Amino acid sequence: MGLRNQNNNWGRARLLRSGLSIVGFVMVGFLALKLSQAATMHMSLEAESGSYAGNASVVQGAGASGDALRFGGGSSGGRDPLKQPFASNSIWNMPIGSNAVYVPAHMPANPGGDDWTPMPQIDDEHIVLRPSAPLVDINYSDAGWSSKSRCNSTASSGGGLPVSVPIPNDYVVSSDNTNSGAAFLLADGRTIVQTQPFARCTAGAAATSVIKFANVDLYGDGIIGAHGGSRLSSVGGSIRIGELRPGQQGPKHALKLNVDSPRILYNCHTASECYRWPASTADSGAVGDYGSSNPAPNLALKMGALLALPASVNLDSLGLESAPGKQIAWTLQNYGAYIVDSTGGAAYAFSAEHGPDGTLRNQFQADYGIPLEQRINDQTAWSRDVQRLMVALAIVDNNSASSVGGGGTPRQALAPEVKP
Numbered sequence: 100m101g102l103r104n105q106n107n108n109w110g111r112a113r114l115l116r117s118g119l120s121i122v123g124f125v126m127v128g129f130l131a132l133k134l135s136q137a138a139t140m141h142m143s144l145e146a147e148s149g150s151y152a153g154n155a156s157v158v159q160g161a162g163a164s165g166d167a168l169r170f171g172g173g174s175s176g177g178r179d180p181l182k183q184p185f186a187s188n189s190i191w192n193m194p195i196g197s198n199a200v201y202v203p204a205h206m207p208a209n210p211g212g213d214d215w216t217p218m219p220q221i222d223d224e225h226i227v228l229r230p231s232a233p234l235v236d237i238n239y240s241d242a243g244w245s246s247k248s249r250c251n252s253t254a255s256s257g258g259g260l261p262v263s264v265p266i267p268n269d270y271v272v273s274s275d276n277t278n279s280g281a282a283f284l285l286a287d288g289r290t291i292v293q294t295q296p297f298a299r300c301t302a303g304a305a306a307t308s309v310i311k312f313a314n315v316d317l318y319g320d321g322i323i324g325a326h327g328g329s330r331l332s333s334v335g336g337s338i339r340i341g342e343l344r345p346g347q348q349g350p351k352h353a354l355k356l357n358v359d360s361p362r363i364l365y366n367c368h369t370a371s372e373c374y375r376w377p378a379s380t381a382d383s384g385a386v387g388d389y390g391s392s393n394p395a396p397n398l399a400l401k402m403g404a405l406l407a408l409p410a411s412v413n414l415d416s417l418g419l420e421s422a423p424g425k426q427i428a429w430t431l432q433n434y435g436a437y438i439v440d441s442t443g444g445a446a447y448a449f450s451a452e453h454g455p456d457g458t459l460r461n462q463f464q465a466d467y468g469i470p471l472e473q474r475i476n477d478q479t480a481w482s483r484d485v486q487r488l489m490v491a492l493a494i495v496d497n498n499s500a501s502s503v504g505g506g507g508t509p510r511q512a513l514a515p516e517v518k519p
Contacts, residue, residue: 177515177517178514178515178517180317180318180517181228181284181317182339182341183339183351183352183514184291184317184318184321184334184335184517185317185318185319185320185321185334185335186318186319186320186321186516186517187513187514187515187516187517188320188503188513189319189320189321189322189335190320190321190322190335190353190377190437190503191321191332191335191336191352191353192335192352192353192513192514193353193434193503193504193509193513194433194434194504194509194510194511194513195407195410195432195433195434195435195495195504195505195509195510196502196503196504196505196506196507196508196509196510197410197505197507197508197509197510198497198502198505198506198507199407199409199410199495199497199498199504199505199506199507200495200496200497200505201407201409201410201493201494201495201496202397202399202493202494202496203397203493203494204397204400204406204492204493204494205395205397206358206363206400206489206490206492207362207489207490208486208487208489208490209445209475209486210358210359210362210363210445210446210447211359211444211445211446212445213445213475214474214475214476215474215475215476216445216446216474216475217442217444217445217446217447217448217472217473217474218446218447218473218474218475218482218485218486219446219447219448219449219471219472219473219482219485220357220442220446220447220448220449220472221448221449221450221451221459221460221471221472222277222278222280222355222357222440222448222449222450222451223277223278223279223451223452223453223458223460224278224280224281224282224333224334224337224450224451224452224453225272225279225280225281225282225297225333225453225454226281226282226333226334226337226339226452226453226454226456227264227265227266227267227270227281227282227283227284227454227455228282228283228284228454229265229266229267229284229455230265230284230285230286230287230288231265231286232265232266232267232268232455233265233266233267233268234263234264234265235263235264235265235266235299235305235306236261236262236263236305236306237260237261237262237263237264237294237297237305237306237307237308237311238252238256238260238261238305238306238307238308239252239253239255239256239257239258239260239261239307239308239309240252240253240298240307240308240309241253241255241257241309242274242298242307242309243296243309244276244296248274248300249274249275249279249296249298249300249307250274250298250300250301250307251307252305252307257309257310258308258309258310258311259310259311259312260294260308260309260310260311262292262294262311264283264285264292265283265284265285265286266283266299266306266455267455268302268303269302269303269455270299270302270454270455271299271300271301271302272297272298272299272300272306273298273300274298274300275298277296278295278296278326278327278440279295279296279297279298280293280294280295280296280297280324280325280326280333281293281294281295281297281308281325281333282324282325282332282333282334284317288317288519289316289317289318289519290314290315290316290317291314291315291316291317291334292311292314293311293312293314293315293323293324293325293332293333293334294308294309294310294311294312294325295308295309295310295312295325295326295327295333296308296309310325310327312324312325312330315332317519318517318518318519321334321335322335322377323379326355326439326440327380327382327440328357328360328380328381328382328402328439328440328441329374329378329379329380329381329402329403329437329438329439329440330378330379330380331355331377331378331403331437331439332355333450335352335353335355336352336353336354336355336436336437336439336450337355337450337451337452338350338354338449338450338451338452338459339452339459340452340454340456340457340458340459340462341462342459343423343426343427343459343462343463343466344462344466345422345466345467347426348426348429349425349426349427349428349429349430349433350426350430350434351430351433351434351511351514352430352434352514353405353430353434353435353436353437354427354430354431354434354435354436354437354449354450355436355437355439355440355449355450356406356436356437356438356439356447356448356449356450357438357439357440357441357442357446357447357448357450358438358441358442358447358448359441359442359443359444359445359446359447360382360385360388360389360390360402360441360442361388361389361390361391361392361393362392362393362445363390363393363400364389364390364393364396364400364401364402364438365389365390365393365396365397365398365399365400365401366389366390366391366393366396367381367385367386367389367390367401368386369386370385370386372386372401373385373386373389373401373402374401374402374403375399375401375402375403375404376403376498376499376500377403377437377500378401378402378403378437378438378439380402381401381402382402382440382441385402389401389402397494399494399496400438400494401438402438402439403437403438403439404437404438404494404495404498405435405436405437405494405495405498405504406431406435406436406437406438406492406493406494406495407431407432407434407435407436407492407493407495408428408431408432408488408491408492408493409432409493410432410510412432412491414428414429414432417487417488417491418487419484419487419488420480420483420484421467421479421480421481421483421484422467423463423467423481423484424480424481424483424484424485424487424488425484427484427485427488428484428488431488431492432510433510433511434504434511435495435504436492447485447489451471459471460472467481469481473485
């Protein structure tokens with residue numbers, strides 16, 4: 100489902116195409132130590148404002164709202180599957196390879212052609228990985244992306260609903276017209292349930308949605324999810340709390356990008372022609388809509404395309420001005436970004452975490468003193484950098500199930516493997 104430009108009356112609606120109790124790992128065993136060496140346990144501490152790594156002896160306690168103990172890997176360099184989920188060779192974790200074949204994307208800096216164009220827009224994803232939280236029913240609501248309120252369920256059931264998932268009592272999501280994709284970790288500590296669009300208007304009450312997607316494994320490939328325009332993940336590829344902070348290099352995983360489909364994508368003539376792997380669908384109405392306002396449609400630029408800054412690009416040559424812009428550039432060159440949805444209006448949108456652990460919007464505002472979501476007429480370094488990056492992107496045309504990221508030698512070391 101395309102992201103809603105709720106602050107723009109020119110945004111258009113699209114319809115969907117078809118549609119433990121504590122997370123923690125208690126490691127029992129022996130740690131071999133050389134007499135001449137000292138060892139210190141390394142763990143990550145989750146907090147409302149983000150993720151902090153360091154030597155620690157205490158972690159966040161599991162309380163009534165479902166806070167979870169979260170252990171990072173040891174000093175050998177493990178990773179926390181709740182902060183960077185899925186297998187090391189998942190599309191979300193796989194770096195771009197040395198055999199990548201780049202095709203220019205020719206995406207415009209300003210797809211709207213006016214100063215009110217969002218740059219970037221943010222697609223908030225409700226990532227609720229609290230398996231010990233109270234079970235909450237998600238009931239069916241036919242409100243969808245209409246003018247109706249999502250707060251109340253409707254009599255007719257559908258879309259695989261209702262379903263019960265762990266949600267902290269105080270986590271509330273108001274009714275609006277955005278994508279509102281959501282992901283929930285069940286009490287087994289590995290099954291992820293994803294729905295869209297999610298709303299929970301009252302603390303402690305039931306929630307609503309339109310459709311539940313197929314479950315995925317926290318330790319699996321993580322491809323499938325609640326982005327209705329592609330059926331790609333609502334967890335993988337999201338910029339998470341603790342990422343994009345001052346002094347960092349950039350998220351070490353692929354990102355997700357929503358685009359204005361009529362202006363950016365190929366003008367497909369059959370449904371199967373409108374998307375490419377790893378997407379498994381396109382928006383309803385894609386035929387006749389995608390590429391309809393694109394004067395030079397690009398055959399390779401379809402829903403599911405992997406975009407990246409080519410290896411030949413010197414990042415210093417892009418003239419980037421902001422710290423977050425430079426971090427995103429590093430990520431786009433080393434991991435890329437998948438087109439996962441339509442914006443519903445002239446914009447480029449990144450997917451970002453909004454959940455009980457906090458929101459990337461608040462973290463970004465606190466770190467950099469400006470909103471994460473911008474418009475061109477805000478005239479910030481961050482907004483100008485996003486425009487520069489969109490223009491410089493190319494398509495990794497040989498990205499496939501057998502050569503994720505184009506194949507060859509990965510530009511970065513694979514993320515440490517995680518196991519249940």
